Amino acid sequence: MTSPGDSGGRETWPLWEVFVRSSRGLSHVHAGSLHAPDEIMAVRNARDLYTRRAEGVSIWVVPASAITASDPDARGTFFESPQGKEYRHATYYTESEAVPHL
Amino acid sequence: MAESTETMDYEAGAARFAELLANEHRVEPTDWMPEGYRKTLIRQISQHAHSEIIGMQPEGNWITRAPSLKRKAILMAKVQDEAGHGLYLYSAAQTLGIERETMFDQLITGKAKYSSIFNYTTPTWADMGSIGWLVDGAAICNQVPLCRASYGPYGRAMVRICKEESFHQRQGFEILLQLMRGTDAQRAMAQESVNRWYAPALMMFGPPDDDSPNSKQSMAWNIKRFSNDDLRQRFVDMLVPQAEILGITLPDPDIAWNEGRGHYDFGELDWAEFHEVLAGRGPANAIRVARRRTAHEDGAWVREAARAYADARSDERMAS
Amino acid sequence: MKTSHVKSTAITPESIDEAGAIAPSPVADYALGLGDDALVLAQRLGEWIAHAPELEEDVALGNIALDQLGHARSLLTYAGSAWGKTEDDLAYFRGESEFRNRLLFERPNGDFAVTIARQLVASVYFDSLYTALADSADPTLAAIAGKAVKEVDYHLDHSVQWLLRLGRGTELSHERMQRGLETIWPFVGELYSADPYAEGLDGVAVDPRTLQARFDDVVPRLIADASLTVPAIPFARGGGRDGRHSESMGPLLAEMQVLARAHPGARW
Numbered sequence: 001m002t003s004p005g006d007s008g009g010r011e012t013w014p015l016w017e018v019f020v021r022s023s024r025g026l027s028h029v030h031a032g033s034l035h036a037p038d039e040i041m042a043v044r045n046a047r048d049l050y051t052r053r054a055e056g057v058s059i060w061v062v063p064a065s066a067i068t069a070s071d072p073d074a075r076g077t078f079f080e081s082p083q084g085k086e087y088r089h090a091t092y093y094t095e096s097e098a099v100p101h102l
Numbered sequence: 103m104a105e106s107t108e109t110m111d112y113e114a115g116a117a118r119f120a121e122l123l124a125n126e127h128r129v130e131p132t133d134w135m136p137e138g139y140r141k142t143l144i145r146q147i148s149q150h151a152h153s154e155i156i157g158m159q160p161e162g163n164w165i166t167r168a169p170s171l172k173r174k175a176i177l178m179a180k181v182q183d184e185a186g187h188g189l190y191l192y193s194a195a196q197t198l199g200i201e202r203e204t205m206f207d208q209l210i211t212g213k214a215k216y217s218s219i220f221n222y223t224t225p226t227w228a229d230m231g232s233i234g235w236l237v238d239g240a241a242i243c244n245q246v247p248l249c250r251a252s253y254g255p256y257g258r259a260m261v262r263i264c265k266e267e268s269f270h271q272r273q274g275f276e277i278l279l280q281l282m283r284g285t286d287a288q289r290a291m292a293q294e295s296v297n298r299w300y301a302p303a304l305m306m307f308g309p310p311d312d313d314s315p316n317s318k319q320s321m322a323w324n325i326k327r328f329s330n331d332d333l334r335q336r337f338v339d340m341l342v343p344q345a346e347i348l349g350i351t352l353p354d355p356d357i358a359w360n361e362g363r364g365h366y367d368f369g370e371l372d373w374a375e376f377h378e379v380l381a382g383r384g385p386a387n388a389i390r391v392a393r394r395r396t397a398h399e400d401g402a403w404v405r406e407a408a409r410a411y412a413d414a415r416s417d418e419r420m421a422s
Numbered sequence: 423m424k425t426s427h428v429k430s431t432a433i434t435p436e437s438i439d440e441a442g443a444i445a446p447s448p449v450a451d452y453a454l455g456l457g458d459d460a461l462v463l464a465q466r467l468g469e470w471i472a473h474a475p476e477l478e479e480d481v482a483l484g485n486i487a488l489d490q491l492g493h494a495r496s497l498l499t500y501a502g503s504a505w506g507k508t509e510d511d512l513a514y515f516r517g518e519s520e521f522r523n524r525l526l527f528e529r530p531n532g533d534f535a536v537t538i539a540r541q542l543v544a545s546v547y548f549d550s551l552y553t554a555l556a557d558s559a560d561p562t563l564a565a566i567a568g569k570a571v572k573e574v575d576y577h578l579d580h581s582v583q584w585l586l587r588l589g590r591g592t593e594l595s596h597e598r599m600q601r602g603l604e605t606i607w608p609f610v611g612e613l614y615s616a617d618p619y620a621e622g623l624d625g626v627a628v629d630p631r632t633l634q635a636r637f638d639d640v641v642p643r644l645i646a647d648a649s650l651t652v653p654a655i656p657f658a659r660g661g662g663r664d665g666r667h668s669e670s671m672g673p674l675l676a677e678m679q680v681l682a683r684a685h686p687g688a689r690w
Contacts, residue, residue, distance in 0.1 A: 012203050013409060013476070015196060032259065033193040034478060035202060037408035038415065040583060045478040048485050049186055053266075069132055155477070162472035166465060169682040170510045170690040171495050172435075175488060178468060182484035185477050192477075227681055227690075277690075285688050393472075401475025403598070404534050407591025414590070 015064040016042040020050055021057050028060050036061075123324050128254040131197040139323050142316070143253050144198050146325065148205045151191035152216035154184045155209070156390050160224040161233060169227060176273050177230060183270065187263050194255040210395035218376070219306050221384030228281055228288075228295035234274010235344070236296070236303035242267050243337045244307065247327035256325075275344065282349045296345075297353045304368075305376045307334040338368050433565045435495035435509060443503065443562050450504030452619040452627045453563065454512070455663055456551075457497030458523035461513060462671075463544060464490035465678055466531055475534055482580060486541070489573040496566045514682035518675055519665035522619070525658070526609035528671045535595070535602030538584045543606060545578035546641055547613050550633040559625045582644055589648025596649065603645065604653045610637070611657025618663055 013035040019028035031050045036042035042061040051059070115134030122129055129135055158181050165181065168174035192202045208214035219237055224230070245267065248260040281292040308330040311317050320326035328336075338357070345352050356369035378384065445453060467487035474480040498509040526544065531537045552574055555567035588599035614634040620627035642652050661667070682690075 012201070013405065015193075015202075032190050032262070033196065034189055035476070036478065037405075037587070038412035041408065041478075044580070044583070045482065048481045049189060049478070052182075052186070052485070158472040158480070165468045165471060166677050167681050169514070169685070169688075171461075171491065171498075171513055173690050174468070175491050175495070178471065178484055178488050178491070181471050182481055182488070185472075185480040185484070189477050189481070280690055283689075285685060287685060288688055397473045397475075400473075401479075401534070403592070403594050404475035404479075404588070407595030408587045410591045410595075411587040 013037045016046070016061045017064050017067060018042075018046040018050055019060040019062070020046075021059075023057055028058065033064060039063075123252055126250075126324070127252075128257065129252050130254045138319070140198050142320060142323065143256065143325065144195055144200050146320075147191055147195040147198075147256055148200070148208070149215050149217070151188045151195060151205065152209045152214055153220065154188035154191065156216045156220045156394065158184045158188075159390055159393060160220055160222070160386070161230060163224050164227060164230055167227075173230075173277070180234075180270055180273065183266050187266070190259040190262055191256075194253075194259045197255045206398065210391060210398055212382075212391050215380075217306060218379040218384060219302050220390060221379050221387045222298070222302055223386050226291055226295055228278065228291040229299070231274050231277030231281060231292065232295045232299035232303075234270055234272075235278055236274075236299045236341075237306065238267060238270040238274060239340070240303045240306040240337055242271060243333050243340075247333075248325075250324075250327060252324035275348070278348055278350065292348075293350055296350050300353050301371055301375075302379075304334055304337065305371055305373075307331075307337065309373055309376070335365055338366050342366050433496060433569050435492075435499040438496055438499045438503075438562060438566075441562075443500070445500050445504045445560075445562070447504045448619070448623060449560055449563070449626060450501040452617070452623055453497045453501040455522035455617060455619050457494050457501055457512070458521050459527050460490045460497060461494035462521070462523040462527040462674065464488075464494055465674060466527065466529070466540075469531055470537065486577050486580065489570075489577065492573075493566065493570045500562050500566070510682070514679045515686075518667055518671050521665060521667065521671065521675070522663050523667075524609070524612050524662040525660060525668055526606060526613060528662075528668060528674055529606055529609060530670055532602065532605060533598060534584075535588055535598040536605050537602075538581055538588060538599070539602035539606045541577065542581040542585055542641070542644070543610055543613070545574055545581050546637055547633065548574040549578050550636040551628055551630070554628040554633065558627070563626065585644060585648045585650075589645075589650045599648070600650050603650060604655060607653040607655045608658035612660030612662060615660055 014037075015033055016036055016039075017033050018031045020031045021028045031046075034042065034045050034049055036045050039061060043059055046059045046061050116136070119129065119134055119136065119139075121127075122133065129139075161177060161184075162181050165174060165177050168177050192205060195205060196202060205214070209216070219240075224233070242264065245260055245264055249257055249264055251257045251260065278292050278296070281288040308317075310331055311329045317326060317329060321329075341352065342357060354369045356367060358367050360367045379387070382388075464487050467483055467490060470483045471480055471487070474483055494513075495509050498512045502508055502512050526540065529536075529540055531540075549571065552567040552571040556564055556571055558564040558567065585599065588595040588602075590596070614630050614637065617627070617630050620629050645652050682688075
């Protein structure tokens with residue numbers, strides 16, 4: 001599989017991933033990707049493409065080639081620790097279900 | 103992005119893939135997937151993207167002549183949305199390992215397909231209404247189920263597109279409504295336009311499923327959710343009452359409510375015509391691709407300049 | 423002194439209509455010229471949609487076109503209030519000699535470099551115009567300008583980014599960008615010449631001559647940053663505000679107005 005950040009010809013623009021925070025207090029969420037020649041144009045294109053309907057307060061753009069993803073082969077060990085520890089989830093505690101504001 | 107999962111054991115990968123589908127979970131770019139699934143998705147997503155891009159032309163044709171400033175603004179926004187949809191979809195396809203440049207190349211050399219509905223011309227303003235009401239309406243019927251497509255990036259792009267598409271259909275309907283409330287000439291314009299677009303819109307759902315080889319596999323992979331005929335029927339059922347509100351006659355004498363089936367019956371479609379247009383012999387096939395190619399080639403020097411500037415800046419930064 | 427009652431971020435052609443403000447006739451005449459500038463430029467930008475050098479640029483130019491069209495609609499709606507005419511009456515049923523736009527805006531798009539050159543000059547002009555107009559004693563003009571200036575800020579940034587990339591990119595883009603500047607340079611002078619409809623409207627209208635200093639301060643520097651040369655080309659004689667246009671105007675209006683004129687009195 002080719003790395004999405006690579007660009008072949010003289011004129012191709014690299015790929016950027018776009019993250020948008022739609023209002024104060026929330027996290028940036030991945031909105032999609034686009035092509036731009038550099039980071040300055042990338043953030044402007046992202047504004048045009050992903051916030052035409054006032055969906056954005058803050059935009060991050062990252063070259064796709066800079067992103068490291070967790071290796072799915074290691075899924076077992078990488079994500080093993082949370083398994084079997086249901087006590088980390090509030091739904092484990094049924095005795096206190098009816099208590100208001102908890 | 104992480105490298106492909108060729109190292110994964112085939113059986114384990116296939117089992118996990120089957121499990122994802124069985125549980126209606128999303129398949130993401132880094133998951134193992136059968137080569138056929140990947141290829142089908144690349145083909146489907148890129149065709150969809152190409153359709154959005156080509157679709158900008160028949161409507162873009164009327165931006166400079168829109169008969170009111172409000173309509174001009176709405177049409178500009180719609181066509182701009184279509185460029186955006188194309189971009190979302192090309193991005194989704196890229197996660198499957200194909201470059202945008204490659205897909206573009208396929209389009210402008212005539213190797214790739216796109217929805218044949220855009221090979222029809224837009225000789226009148228009323229066509230802006232028909233395209234919104236009928237063509238976007240059919241597209242919505244097709245697209246809403248795709249929001250649950252098994253492939254994550256595709257499903258998510260479709261959610262974004264569907265949100266924007268409903269404005270498109272509504273504005274088309276309102277164009278026709280305004281025409282039908284207008285002068286005799288305007289009413290004639292609206293009816294004449296619908297007469298031309300009705301059958302091609304119904305054919306957007308594709309041939310009857312028996313004649314559609316890819317349908318079965320796509321449904322097994324949770325990419326396609328409903329059959330072509332089911333979607334087409336659903337569409338006609340929606341159209342008939344809408345046409346009544348408009349006061350427009352759908353050009354199909356066989357439309358009739360069938361109490362037994364609980365659906366509207368409708369007439370046979372001319373599939374020979376569909377195949378002609380699909381094979382490149384429609385009214386505007388040649389022009390659509392040629393104009394896209396011209397725009398792309400004419401823009402090469404601009405793209406190169408931007409690239410050269412970016413390279414020079416990054417060289418400067420590395421040197422400092 | 424500004425006495426604006428209209429919330430500048432919310433202003434739209436519809437809200438101006440609803441607010442029912444009637445422009446005094448001289449103010450309407452002034453607003454009409456500004457509206458025509460924006461309208462004709464929007465028409466030109468609209469021609470780029472589906473032809474831009476990259477899809478992302480179709481979206482960007484589309485945005486700029488829509489912003490310009492929005493300014494035009496607001497200004498024409500307000501101007502029309504003085505005469506009981508709608509924005510569409512004014513846009514579609516005036517002849518060439520009644521249009522008051524400056525000649526720069528009717529220039530054909532040419533290639534992307536010519537367009538960027540035009541956008542650069544237009545954005546610098548609109549930026550300084552609307553900044554000043556936002557303090558207009560006329561609350562509607564002030565509100566329109568207040569919203570517009572935020573949008574034009576973005577248009578200027580877009581032009582500057584492309585000026586840099588084309589000027590410094592490749593030899594070919596450099597040559598074309600230089601030629602683009604030369605193509606639109608003759609029409610710069612008219613933008614900063616007296617506006618006959620601004621006469622007698624001190625505090626309400628903006629005298630374009632007061633904006634020249636900003637152009638002289640900003641534009642040569644931007645051009646030099648892009649490794650380009652300020653053209654040594656004389657300014658053309660203007661005439662736009664008096665309805666004297668170039669030969670590009672006829673076909674532009676013919677295309678824009680053809681359908682509306684074929685159905686006079688119809689609603690769309």
